[in-house]
Amino acid sequence: MTQSDRLIFGPSARRPSSGLLAPVMWLGGVIATLLAMAVGAVLAVFTAVAVAVIALFAAVLVFFAGLAMGARRKAVIRTRRADDVIEARKVDGAWVAYGWERPGR
Known part of the structure; x- marks a missing residue:
């Protein structure tokens, strides 16, 4: 310990080891x-468990998003029939549509 350290920390800075x-x-x-x-080991285990749970939820989310995208691609697009044309x-300055009524009403 230098002289400046003794001045900064005082006489109690170094206690005798005996x-x-x-x-x-x-x-x-x-x-x-x-x-x-x-305590550090317990906190590390809790952190690892939290990361694993977050990764599991993310994997489930990606799985369901993949299923939704696959279902969207496989969805059948219905084409309009020729008799569904709206006229x-x-x-008098306003558009009037004909032919939009559903048959069988």
């Missing part, structure tokens, strides 16, 4: 480290 409290502090540091590693005439 004494009765040193092994207890070392054991506390080890326990805190292990606890932090365990329209302009009467």
Whole structure:
């Protein structure tokens, strides 16, 4: 530790490593480290599970979108029959359509 470090951090910056409290502090540091590693591992597992669930939902969404696109391509397009033609005439500035009534009404 340099002289400037001693001025910044004060006399409590470096504690002596010998004494009765040193092994207890070392054991506390080890326990805190292990606890932090365990919490990090649990959070990593939760994150991995969340990513897997999101990927599963995305795969299901893509699957159903593929089914919808396939059904859309296979849909039968009905062609208009010749007798379904609508006739329209302009009467007094307005268009009037004839032939749009459905037969059998």
